[in-house]
Amino acid sequence: MRVLVAEKIGASGVGLLREHFDVDEGDHLDRIGEYDGLIIRSATQVTADVLERATNLKAIGRAGVGVDNVDVPAATKRGIVVANAPQSNVVTAAEHTLALLLALARNIPQAHASLTAGRWERSKFSGVELMDKTLGILGFGRIGQLVAHRAQAFGMRVIAFDPYVGAERYKDLGVERAETSDEVYAVADFITVHLPKTPETENWLDDAAFAKMKDGVRVLNVARGPLVDDAALQAALDSGKVAGAALDVFRSEPITEHPLFSYPNVIVTPHLGASTAEATDRAGYQAAEQVIAALTGGSVTTAVNVPAVAAEDLEVLGPFLPLCQDLGRIAVGLAGRLDRIEVEFLGRIADRDTRPLSIAVLLGALGGHTEDEVNAVNAPALAEERGIEVIESKRTSARDFTDLVRVTVDGTRVVGTVLGRRDRPHLLEAMGQRFNLELQDHLAFFRYRDQPGMIGRVGTCFGENGVNIISAAVGLDPETKDSLAAVMVVTTDGPVPPDIVDEIARSDGFVSGTAVSLRN
Incomplete structure (x- = not known):
């Protein structure tokens, strides 16, 4: 069997594929009919037209989470398994959240910029400790749970809101379960959002939410830009209700100009939550595993499409x-x-x-x-x-x-x-x-x-x-x-x-x- 790796995924994934198949690397979709398996990232568009020419294709592996660049219904109709790598970046996203949490607490980016600009302003950038502070987590899925575990290592009290997580899971992790998001707002010194983006969660942090928070709260978003109402956050920063914010995601991306970018107490990064060498390598390796399973009769555990009922x-x-x-x-x-x-x-x-x-x-x-x-x-x-x-x-x-x-x-x-x-x-x-x-x-x-x-x-x-x-x-x-x-x-x-x-x-x-x- 032959597999095409259309985009760079890391040596470990390619090496794993070569143990089982003949592997070609590069943008060779013009020869897609020659291949039994295909590995892609986000740039390659696997349209219905491409699939029509993929007469031998049996499996597509997406080295990442989303599969928006694959026509999944067309693939399903042709009996082609489509699988992704949903857990490849959860550790990376959780670690980036903690990185921003520490940077926000200790004013690290601002202090660095000041010192490299030739100013010694030690007293200006005095921060706060994480120990004994309360971290509120909105959305307690994989990433939220990893953030909680790591925050506890700093001596933080953690309270989380997610009604779609069982009570025993909270107990196992030593995390307080909030019945409503308002309970989080009332006690949290830091709030981080890890909710899915849906019509219900858009603008979850709005004027009403900020009004219910403690004075001097610090807010982080390493999930999805639309979860936070930008204008509401700006107003909360102006009033002093929010002491600082750290943002890795934005309503539209890429973006280089934003009203919040000029705020001295706002830290921003260009959507780096999943950007580590390990996450990229892990995504490619997991996608390779799924394609191998699909082509050798194994269990495809992350397929996004499955055969119809028998x-x-x-x-x-x-x-x-x-x-x-x-x-x-x-x-x-x-x-x-x-x-x-x-x-x-x-x-x-x-x-x-x-x-x-x-x-x-x-x-x-x-x-x-x-x-x-x-x-x-x-x-x-x-x-x-x-x-x-x-x-x-x-x-x-x-x-x-x-x-x-x-x-x-x-x-x-x-x-x-x-x-x-x-x-x-x-x-x-x-x-x-x-x-x-x-x-x-x-x-x-x-x-x-x-x-x-x-x-x-x-x-x-x-x-x-x-x-x-x-x-x-x-x-x-x-x-x-x-x-x-x-x-x-x-x-x-x-x-x-x-x-x-x-x-x-x-x-x-x-x-x-x-x-x-x-x-x-």
């Missing part, structure tokens, strides 16, 4: 895959956190290999809440490293319906099935009440007092704010004798803004409200 199970399980993903996302959205997932399969689907369905539930539950993009290969591993317990059970009989899927997240249960000739997913239970509602991409859930006019009030508020309702269903168990237990589910043709949901939930007769989008 043909013999597709007719039965196929329609339930999107349902399970939707139920996972709804359950987590309603629970607001994720320690434990219980998945129950009832009916004829219980006779099949339901592992793809359990993975689909994980995809929905974890999607948008991890640094790495979740896929059918890495979802179980991501759940395990976050200390999330996953329990699956089966029963071959189901009451009232041929098949049912129950998903319970930390005591919050949702139930669904597929109905009709087109196997459309339906929600049958949520928030303790039953109904039958065809799922759409966007939903809003309300618990309220069972009294006339409540549905109309929701419809009026949505209409006034330009939110179009597709359908609605209500549930109330008369046996509960609890007038506050009524539940309403509304589906819409677009996302429901959180402020509208909050406005309704705060109004008379309503108890709570939650919006969930199944598709971003």
Whole structure:
């Protein structure tokens, strides 16, 4: 077999490949039809046209995290495995965070610039110790956990917020678990963000967030530029609320001019979080390992695409895959956190290999809440490293319906099935009440007092704010004798803004409200 290494990946990865295959190095995509495997970094564009000419290609290895430069659907259609190296830069990113943390605490870049400019200003750059200070971590995935471990070596108290990491994981690492980000803001002397970039996390550190922080807090961002509202950070620096900031990432890159660059208490680096020789070498080596596994029949552990459900199970399980993903996302959205997932399969689907369905539930539950993009290969591993317990059970009989899927997240249960000739997913239970509602991409859930006019009030508020309702269903168990237990589910043709949901939930007769989008 022949493998093309289209970009420089480091000698260790190339050497590993040469132990198994004939290897060519360089930009030879014009001869892609000659190769069984391909290794790339970020510059090479593997388009559908390239793949059409790749008649022998069986595996693509991306020496890095993202695969935006690969047409993954086109590769999947042709049976080509696409794998990346998601853990190659986590240590490097964590170490760079600590480097900036120390530099921020001791004013190292400013002192260096002053001294090399011919000034001895020892008193001007007096700093603060890390020992006994509190480090707040927003986002407690792989990188956040590594940062916590290293910060503890400096004698720091560490508190972290990430509702999608199990409580036992916090205990194992000796880190305090914050129930809300506000709890972090209230006590942290330093705050570092390691959240994934999603519509929900964009501008996470905004004016409201800075206002809740301690006076003199220092802020770091080595994750994604859009997580921090630049104007809000600038205002917080101007007011003295924030004593200093260290930024490695920016809203648009590359960038050489920015209002914050002129601030004497702001340290900046040009996205160096993953830039070490070791990380580059590690990424190439891991990508090589995956290509070797794909071409020799081994286990490809970081594939971002996987074969479809086996043909013999597709007719039965196929329609339930999107349902399970939707139920996972709804359950987590309603629970607001994720320690434990219980998945129950009832009916004829219980006779099949339901592992793809359990993975689909994980995809929905974890999607948008991890640094790495979740896929059918890495979802179980991501759940395990976050200390999330996953329990699956089966029963071959189901009451009232041929098949049912129950998903319970930390005591919050949702139930669904597929109905009709087109196997459309339906929600049958949520928030303790039953109904039958065809799922759409966007939903809003309300618990309220069972009294006339409540549905109309929701419809009026949505209409006034330009939110179009597709359908609605209500549930109330008369046996509960609890007038506050009524539940309403509304589906819409677009996302429901959180402020509208909050406005309704705060109004008379309503108890709570939650919006969930199944598709971003």
